[in-house]
Amino acid sequence: MAETGSINVTVLVADTRRDDLSGVVNDLKDEGFVLKESLDAIGVITGSVPTAAFAKLRKVPGVSAVERERTDYRPQTGDAGAAPL
């Protein structure tokens, strides 16, 4: 969970820098980013950043996209049916 004043973010790393994820992480940290996970197989980095620094992350070299973490995913069950058998 992000600290007060921080938000959780997801960072997409461009194809051009996918082989240098740790380098991207370091550059993000320079902007106040706190690493949660580096997901090599998909080229995504997750972590948190002070709210004020959010806009700066997009400008880090090799960053294609930055999104705030969404936390509202749910199982997609409609009506529960009757007991079986």
Add this chain to the structure above:
Amino acid sequence: MARPRPRSRAPQSVAPPSPPPEATPESDGEFTGKYLVLLRDDGVKEGLQAIKNAAGLSDVCNAADYEGGGVSMAQAEQAEVLVLDKLKVAVVDADPTQLGGLRSAVVADGSILAIEPERIMYALSAPFDPLGPQVPLEYLRGYRDAVNHLYAALTGEPAEAETEAFARFADNARFTWGLQATRVDQSRFSGQGIRVAVLDTGFDLDHPDFIGRAVSSQSFIQGQDVNDLNGHGTHCVGTALGFQQTMGGARRYGCAFRGDIFAGKVLSNQGSGADGGILAGINWALTNQCRVISMSLGAPVRPGENFSTIYESVAQRALRGNPGALIVAAAGNESGRPGLIAPVGRPANCPSILAVAAIDSSLGIARFSNGGINPDGGGVDIAGPGVAVFSSVPDPFPPSVQPPGPGRPWPSRYYTLSGTSMATPHVAGIAALWLEARGDGATAQSLWQLLTGNARRLTLPSRDVGAGLVQAP
């Protein structure tokens, strides 16, 4: 229902042979009493002569005589024959005897091709529809179907299903209705050697139906292990990968019964998930060479809301991998058909994620199933069985049920659920069957084409079911 009005009029030609029995119009519809006569393309003149001879009619009004073909309807109404020369059709006011003559002419004279009674058509006046004038016919159809199904539910009589009139499946002793409708029950494939990831609320690793199965598992929920205390994840794993034989002889409910199970917990026991855990789960699945990733999860979007750039890129990277992975996700359940169709939720709304809608055992669209109403992605790609789906749940069912609520705790071992959550693992398990069927050459991208190309076409809009109902090889 109007019947042709007999006219008393002396025939002006030699009496024709006794007329064939007058054909009555079909019982559904109203008729003017006149007849439409289709003339041969290059024989309009001859056909017109044949009509006059056979039916003894001489009072002809021809559209060609009017400027721009603009026939005076008053004069057309009065004439015995109205010729629409560009259409090669004549409208003929014939009594039963004259009709008999005309019908004989169809046989005898090649310039008359066909005769049918002229119908009365009504403009469909749309009721007020907040979704706009392009929808009303669908609305009425859906409303009619909803009433039919309600009637059927209350009376126990079968509902009239105008679409897919003879498609009605039911659970039997050997197979769930869904396995029958998707032809999994007839498939010789098992998903042998194919790794399928189910990212959900975890899995009951001790479920009696899964003893001896290869199960890899990982929790991406802080503070919770993969053991499923919710039930949803176990149900989805069962649908995708449940075994042929079950403990105690319950019917088979799983598609890829020899697939390798990768159960990733990305939704908490309380049924809540976030990007961090879901993306980590996808990363884990790809790292472990899973070929199919099943995600029965989602969040609602607003009409017009765009899909996530990040999920879309991730899905593309998965598809392009070698051999790559197909990500399959639930379209979502916010709809309340027929009146409300909600847009496909995220992340299923990504173009590179296969979005799955839910159909019922009559192959109708589930009332809750979302539709592809957002442009730019957000389409439904395929449909799967998603109403009254029997599958596995934790055994014993956890006493400290999470979340609590109506209907909980569920019974142990098996339960019947509905949702696009249930349709999704059907597609995932069947995808594994296709991968096995096609062998090493099948890439994730070609898998998408195999599933959609071999889907059973339904008489439902692609907005609702995409390519149709998924089918097993």
